[in-house]
Amino acid sequence: MGRSPCCEKAHTNKGAWTKEEDQRLIDYIRTHGEGCWRSLPKSAGLLRCGKSCRLRWINYLRPDLKRGNFSEEEDELIIKLHSLLGNKWSLIAGRLPGRTDNEIKNYWNTHIKRKLMSRGIDPQTHRSLNEKPTSAVVPVAPATTTTVTAAAVTVTPPAKPTQLDFKSALAPAQSMAEINRLLQSNTMKANNSILDFKFQTVVKAESVEENNCSTSGMTTDEEPPLPRPVSADAGGERREELNLELTIGLATPSSRSLTTTRPSSASSGNSAESKLQFHPYLQFSGTAATPTTTAAEAVCLCWQLGGGARGNCHCQCSSGGRQQQQIRYQYC
DNA sequence: AACAATTCCAACCGCTCTTGT
DNA sequence: CACAAGAGCGGTTGGAATTGT
Structure with a gap:
C-alpha cells in the first residue's frame, strides 16, 4: 500500500510550462503568497501538480532569482561549500543569493565537476585524483582511556x-x-x-x-x-x-x-x-x-x-x- | 546544408522528514 | 504511538540547443 499520489496525474499537464501557465502562477502567488502547493493548482486554475508548481516557482519564477552565468567567486564558493556539505544542494543554494539548488546542482554536474577534474581533483572527495584513498578510520583511544578531547x-x-x-x-x-x-x-x-x-x-x-x-x-x-x-x-x-x-x-x-x-x-x-x-x-x-x-x-x-x-x-x-x-x- | 554527437537545464520522480490529528 | 498529508530534497531524464563532422 503506497502513498496516494500528490495529484491526479490523469488531469495534469506535464512538460514545459507555457507563458500563460507561468503568468497564472505568478499572479496567484502575488495575491495569495506561497504555500499549500497541493491546493494551489486548483485555486490558481492550473492543470499542474502542486509539486510542479512549487518547482516552477522556486526554480524559475521567483522574482529574486539571479539569472545568468556564475561568477568565478560563486564557482569557488560552491566548491568550498560542496567540500564541506557534499551534495546538499539546498544548503549550498542557501549561501548563494538568487541561486537555486537545482541550478547549482546542474551547474555542478555540467561545469564544476569538469573544472575540478581538469585540476586533478576528485569532485566527490575533493582529494587529488592521484592521491591514494586513505582509510577513514581515525585513531581512537584505547579501551582504558576514558578521555576524549x-x-x-x-x-x-x-x-x-x-x-x-x-x-x-x-x-x-x-x-x-x-x-x-x-x-x-x-x-x-x-x-x-x-x-x-x-x-x-x-x-x-x-x-x-x-x-x-x-x-x-x-x-x-x-x-x-x-x-x-x-x-x-x-x-x-x-x-x-x-x-x-x-x-x-x-x-x-x-x-x-x-x-x-x-x-x-x-x-x-x-x-x-x-x-x-x-x-x-x-x-x-x-x-x-x-x-x-x-x-x-x-x-x-x-x-x-x-x-x-x-x-x-x-x-x-x-x-x-x-x-x-x-x-x-x-x-x- | 544535413546529420550526428554532445551539452545543458527544466522538469519529473521517488524518497525522507516534519507536522498535525 | 500510529498514521496520513504535505513539503522539500537529491537524483535522474527528456528534449531543446549547440557544436562538430
Whole structure:
C-alpha cells in the first residue's frame, strides 16, 4: 500500500510550462503568497501538480532569482561549500543569493565537476585524483582511556586548503547517514539564514545492534557508515562525548542567537524572502563539551576553506569558558 | 546544408522528514 | 504511538540547443 499520489496525474499537464501557465502562477502567488502547493493548482486554475508548481516557482519564477552565468567567486564558493556539505544542494543554494539548488546542482554536474577534474581533483572527495584513498578510520583511544578531547578530532592543515573532510576527521564515530540526517533536519533553519548542526562523537559501550539502530534514517544510497570506535566496549560503563557544533550562519556582527526549535513551515515558508538575506559568508562555532578540552585543543577549521593557512583567511577566533567553550571561527 | 554527437537545464520522480490529528 | 498529508530534497531524464563532422 503506497502513498496516494500528490495529484491526479490523469488531469495534469506535464512538460514545459507555457507563458500563460507561468503568468497564472505568478499572479496567484502575488495575491495569495506561497504555500499549500497541493491546493494551489486548483485555486490558481492550473492543470499542474502542486509539486510542479512549487518547482516552477522556486526554480524559475521567483522574482529574486539571479539569472545568468556564475561568477568565478560563486564557482569557488560552491566548491568550498560542496567540500564541506557534499551534495546538499539546498544548503549550498542557501549561501548563494538568487541561486537555486537545482541550478547549482546542474551547474555542478555540467561545469564544476569538469573544472575540478581538469585540476586533478576528485569532485566527490575533493582529494587529488592521484592521491591514494586513505582509510577513514581515525585513531581512537584505547579501551582504558576514558578521555576524549578535541585533539581526537584535530584537523591538521590538509594538503589542499579547500578540503574539509568531516568523514575522516570530524565525525570518526558517526556515519555520514547520521550527519546527513542532521543536515536534512536543519534545512528549515538554513532557510532562515542560520544553519545549525552538530557532530557528536560518542565513544561508549554499545552493542553492534545498537550502533546499527542509531544510524537509521537514510537509505542505502548513503555511503556505508564509517567504522565506529569500539575501544570503550571493554570497560563498559563509562562514556565520553565530544560535541562539535558547526554553525553556518549569517555572520554579521550581531549574529542572532541560534534557536533549537525548528521553525514552523508557516514561519519559514517564504523561503524566497529569507534566502535573499543570505550572504556568502561562513561562520563556524565549535562547542567542546568535554571538561578536559581546552580552547587550545579545539581546532580552527577555517583554514581549510581559506587560503591554506589560518592567517590567510582573516578568520576571527575567540573562545568562551572552559566547561562549555564556544570557539568561533569566521571565514570571509 | 544535413546529420550526428554532445551539452545543458527544466522538469519529473521517488524518497525522507516534519507536522498535525 | 500510529498514521496520513504535505513539503522539500537529491537524483535522474527528456528534449531543446549547440557544436562538430
